[in-house]
Amino acid sequence: MSHPSQLIWFRQDLRIHDHAALWHATQAGPTIALVILSPAQWQQHDDAAIKIEFYLRQLQQLKQQLADLNIPLLIQTIPLWKDIPDFFSHLIQQLNIENVYANIELGINELKRDQTVQQQLNQHKKQLILLHDRTLFPVASIRNQSNSPYRVFGAFKKTCYQRLQHALPQCYPSPSKQQPLLLDLPCFQQNDIQELQRDYIKQIQQTNFSEWHVGEAYALALLDQFIDERLTDYKTARDLPAVSGTSHLSAYLNIGIISVRQCLQALFRQQQGHFEIQSEGQQTWLDELLWREFYQHILFDFPKVSKHQPFQTTTENICWRDDPIALHQWQQGQTGIPIIDAGMRQLLATGWMHNRVRMICAMFLSKNLLIDWRKGEQWFMQNLIDGDLAANNGGWQWCASTGTDAVPYFRVFNPTTQSQKFDPEGEYIRKWVPELAHLDNKMIHEPYAKNQPLALDYPEPMIDLKASRLRAIEAFKSN
Template identity: 35%
Template structure:
């Protein structure tokens, strides 16, 4: 799959304002940001404002949402059902273990009215979040399967519509409630800043102006954000103590946190008569700017078949066939022992609860039972949840700021030539190049390789980590803001648990350790297929230079040892440690 990102040119710090944005432009703004600011007009947030978020002086978006729920409770409780109940699908594209869908079905059954499901495709949402064409395609194909399952198995209609302006989405939801005679609307919460703010406003607008009870529920995490804190009452900044707390919390509340929600009930008999037009409606194609070519679509659909059935099947295959060797082989990209579930988790075709409960059942009823592979895999799943907790507690990371504010002013480079070489897999470091080519072709990259290429961009090239964060989102089939941002913060040492003096990966040593025979490299860098270890890990320095040169493989664009010294000096400078 070809990149749709135009690599950036160097941008100098400027106090000029863009006509499409109310923000001061700077190296971290729209050219390199993972979220496009013209969808979010705002000033450049300061470290002082970020600190106010940390200490709760500025209310966090989730707190604003919770306040809206609490303050409208009386008005919403007085709302009676009319002709239907609506579940609004977002990033929860499944019928199995879907909390909001299950609650909406139960409400419809109690009221004796049909359940209707709605999914709105927002091109501007996709653009604002830099959602890749690969992920958009997976999402829409999953919606098609979901629509068929709901309608054929449960008589529940799914209405899908393309919405032009993202600002019109709340109004459109209310219009659909009025069109279908729904006074009860349900959805699962998304934790990005803009989505939380949108739902908070929509709750009030529904209750105060439209006479609609809009119910939002936590579903994306096993333990919802805000429930875990240090002894000082703060958000954990390091994964390991958070994970121990998370494990203990689930053990002590297993019946609550690992409750699997029922499938929706078969729909009310009147649904097919009252809402027959929905059943025959179609799912729109992907918006033009997110469309794939036929070749790309066929290739990606073969790699990532859509739908929750595929997701559940992959989960069971992993537990049956790969989990036992996961702990030992998970860091080897050629070993094929990872679950390959991340695209399905990202679009919500599989719930975190289902994953954790299935792992427990396979591991003697415990998340840390005798199968160390399953225990290790569970901890990796928990990383996704950890990053969502961080996002909710520190919403400024949605605003181009690093979690670790000490590194806000770190002097990054903006070398467009080096960035282009990194994006296209032509850095002269074979493992880095193999990983970047895998990403461009499949929309996916092995997790160990994600850390290696992120370290290379931010430490060896000293390029602003936000450039890499944005590029990943534009390519990944499993793009998820919290996980992507968290991973880039971790690798660039600007996020949780920053350790710049220890986390500078040597790309050659990483290659020797995790792809010793060069199997992964040869798959994605065919120019080096006639080389063997040790030359394949660093051709021009280990006797393979002539073969590499004739095949058109580039020389290294940077010397790692010199780059490491430069990077550490910049980090010391940012902390005032000259």
């Protein structure tokens, strides 16, 4: 190939619309696309099979979209990230690449990977040009008066609001169709996505995984439907697990089928793109987007959370219980606490769990069972279709009282009370714990509460909630 080309390296951003790196690459000249598949690395990071299969299905969509733009897509399998720099050294020479464009990823391993790629490219007088795309605001740009990163969400949110009042982040234009490129790729093994996808389908535990549709058009329609039909009642409905009150966009945001900028623009569409909050639902969902933003910034500013370390150093010496049997009962939804079991079974069946129930289940494991939150964090990552390091870690550390803005250690959700409040008629429990479906609305939350024995095909509570709460408080006090 006589003329140099730009290379766009797709990672967790499988779309062509509102894509920072893709737009900049195509503005610089003819562009070739690259996706690197790293199964061994995914396994090290506990990525769920359902998430990888979802990613591979979206990759097929991306491949067709790029073909429509005359952008060739090279798909390469490199099991571990440590071997990626050498691949780039070979690639840029074979394909006459001028520069490589990619969107920044914020985990410590991702940053290290990109740094080594950058060093390798620099030896060839090439650049790895990294763009901010996963967040509304570039990491390290939201700072307090001491120019330090925020450790508390409320103050972080206030600064974000001020920035949004100045201007909403705009979406990037869509790339134009380029002239066809003739590439000679004999040196590179073009991987069969479908074959790899079949391998992951065999590993998927969830029975309902096919319900997760892919495609930018589908994700944008889902966004519009949420804004039009559910935003008004979002503040209340989002806490009710039996109601479809949330956006269901987390999986699409996670692998970049949709961008957070697109979400923000849709949120303020009725205000012609101006930052004018006109409803509680609108503000509540904005705050949820900013919680996601906050945890992304925390991941970058405090890399220790990528290393399985608590954010609060004062919690490093908590004496967690080692109880493999109890952990297994929690994982399989066999705790004898109906709302917990409903949530854990929903996760196993669908790869997703309602956010309110995630908090209840996480606090039950880390407080009532006093099992290390990292074991729960890992289990969620191994099963969630929307498993995101920053959000998952942030949520678990919040529940375990080890993280930023963490719930005070003495505040322990009572799962039964939470169940009665947010699933008052037991609809959610009946769906996921069918052996309790015949019980009335009161008994379904704690079927063994009364003295008379019940003949149920359902375990009795594995733990006394009040006693275990006191044990947790004592463990945190004595830390």
